[in-house]
Amino acid sequence: MIEVDVGLDLGTFKLDVAFGNGRGITALFGPSGCGKSLTLGLIAGLSRPTRGAIILDGQALVDVEKGVFLPPYKRRIGLVFQDSYLFPHLSVRHNLLYGRWFAPPGRKEIEFDAVIETLGIDKLLGRRPARLSGGERQRVGIGRALLSCPRLLLFDEPLAALDMSRKLEIMPLIERIRDDFKVPIVYVSHAIEEVVRLADRVVVLQSGKVKVIGSPNEVFGADVSAVDDRFERSSALTVTVGGADAAYGLTELVHPAGTIWMVGPAGAPGRPIRILVKATDVILATAPPPETSIRNVLMGAVRSIHAVGPLAMVDIALDGAEHLAAVATRHAVDKLELRPGSRVFALIKATAIDERMAAASS
Amino acid sequence: MHLSPEEWTAIWLSLRIAIVATMASLPFGVLTAYALARWNFPGKTLFNGLVHLPLVMPPVVTGFILLILFGRRGVFGPFLASIGIVLSFRWTGAALACAVMGFPLMVRAMRLSFEGIDRRLEFASSSLGAGRLWTFALITLPLAAPGIIVGSILGFARALGEFGATITFVSNIPGETQTISAAIYSFTQAPGGDAGALRLTIVSIVIALVALIASEIIQRWAEKRVASFE
Structure with a gap:
């Protein structure tokens, strides 16, 4: 100690x-x-x-x-x-x-x-x-x-x-x-x-x-929104291992705000793990996305928007628990008319999550 | 090549003086080099200058200063004589003169090797529980070994070749203070001494070569032991 x-x-x-x-x-x-x-x-x-x-x-x-x-x-x-x-x-x-x-x-x-x-x-x-x-x-x-x-x-x-x-x-x-x-x-x-x-x-x-x-979840949630370097902004999410899709080599990760498909195995179902989502890998939408290659959609509401030059640091309170840091251009935020309280769909590329860095969560 | 008993005496005396001078100055050389490499203390520049003085002063001057300090009627002479140490006109005085003359060369080489040691190795040692003396003995000293060896060889070579300070301080007494260099000088001063001078010259060259080759081998071995990358 x-x-x-x-x-x-x-x-x-x-x-x-x-x-x-x-x-x-x-x-x-x-x-x-x-x-x-x-x-x-x-x-x-x-x-x-x-x-x-x-x-x-x-x-x-x-x-x-x-x-x-x-x-x-x-x-x-x-x-x-x-x-x-x-x-x-x-x-x-x-x-x-x-x-x-x-x-x-x-x-x-x-x-x-x-x-x-x-x-x-x-x-x-x-x-x-x-x-x-x-x-x-x-x-x-x-x-x-x-x-x-x-x-x-x-x-x-x-x-x-x-x-x-x-x-x-x-x-x-x-x-x-x-x-x-x-x-x-x-x-x-x-x-x-x-x-x-x-x-x-x-x-x-x-x-x-x-x-x-x-804890990493607290720190790399939205509470560090003052990190103005967009590449340093990340969120740690705690998810539960769900089913696996052996044919495609994917694992389903369950979060109260939605389901995330991650590449590779992640251990036994029911095991809680921690994954890292980079703010630059998050896409924001105000309507359910049409058919794209993106598999992962998390639901939430905008908690705050913090402008840094041409960028907008968006902090999303995910449904159920936890925060997700996202970054968009100010232009995009204005076009989507995002403001605190707006409902958003946060889209995350499955391939952007590094399964090798997923950690057992205590 | 046949050497006379007097010539053999000069050779053995030279070797003895050079070895004693090197061995006796080694601990002081290591300490001085370490202090110059690692410590900051008031008067460091002056101390560094004093250490290097014999390198830049005429050897005769160094010899004369030794005479003033350690001669029979010198500053420390009577005191040293009262505890049984007589340096003037003795082979021990020749060893002192050689040690003083070789000291700056010795310290330079050692200081460089101390300065070349990554201090983070020493810090790693103390983080593992080793106190200062242990770290010095187990890490610093072994890593500085190549430089310490080189410094010693340089000091030894300088001691073997020393002439000016020695002859000024302890004169040129056959069997007591007459080294190879002094003997060669005596030969050249006497008629028909060229053959003797030549014989001792050849001996000098052989000793110098052997010392150089030995130092090269030891240094290579020591450097291999402490190499970080191969």
Whole structure:
């Protein structure tokens, strides 16, 4: 359990953040330069805040008012970097055992063999980091941090340097670490797909301030309508797996506002999952659509319209529950005579939903 | 090629002086290089200048300063003599002169290799629970090893070739302070000494070549050990 309430004044940039985490994965999310890596550095002990305190499991890691600063090596916080930073002169095995050697004797709860098995790195133990691929290196990096038996794991954009198929390999591993080893995780990322898939809680940062804290559904619903970059606007929807159409390879996802067909399998019927819908993939209509290739229609009412230059950020309250962020041109909004309260049909292309990023919803 | 006992003495003395000078200055060299690479402290520029002074000053000047500081009647001489350390006109003094002359070269190479280490590796180490000394011993030092080796070889080579500071500080006493360089100088000053000078010249070249090749091999091995990518 970590409680962060700190400020850092760098002159040109002011950071002021407050959040806490419990179990599971807390994501620090925001565009580059929003202060998320700086926040991570403060938690890890890389830099000192100018105000406030960070408390981990009741112990002050840093408390400016009381003059407390615990050096990084005493914090027992595991770090996973974007570029893994394995020690090049040590074998994979010795990299993995490095932190374990320094862990307090009574606190080595995490078993070497269990970690090796979970991460699938048993064949790499004798190798040098130079002979590992990017994905392998990141697995070893995660294992090294985990085996130091940390009280908290910090991930700093761990997938940013990997290609999509490597990302899809590593993401389930991070979920297993959360579930099997019960280490709380703070996960820094600017990739909304990763955050929606992995996070239990999202802290959205903008210009050094916390903008909103909540579950992915709350945060990536309409509550973040102030994100003015249309490509960053997305909504997380919680849906239930319905039937599957094996012949066409599709899965029916049930939402109170309508049915969504998604490409590929999604697990057993009745399972709740979370999907991400990008605002730019939503088409708005005021009448039931005629025959098009679009299969997915969600019903709702316009909650608010927020103009940004030639664009209109439209926030739709879906029937039943949840919000959907959409973006249209102001021209289109005026032609359709959309205003708060208007009934709309939200059309979503089935192919625009990334089934690989669909996450089990808790 | 036949070498006289006096010539052998000069060779062994040179090697002993160079090895002792290198070994004794190694810990100070590592510390100085690390301090220059990593720390900011008041007077850093002045300190850096002092370290490099023997590189740019005439060796005779360095030798004379050593004489002023460590000579029998020098600033520290009487005190050192009272605890049993006599440097002037002894081979230990020659080792000191060689160490001082080789020090800037040694520090330059080591400093570069410390500066080349990604500090995030050190940070990764401390995040894994290793304190400063452990991180230095287990991460920083091994990663700087190629540069430390190169620095040591450079210091050793400089020590072997040192002449001006040594002869000024401890003179040219056969069997005590007469190194290969000093012996060659003596040969050239005496009539008919050309053959002896030539013999010692060949020995110098052989020692220099062996040291260079050895350093190349060790460095290649060390770099392979710490390479991030192959």
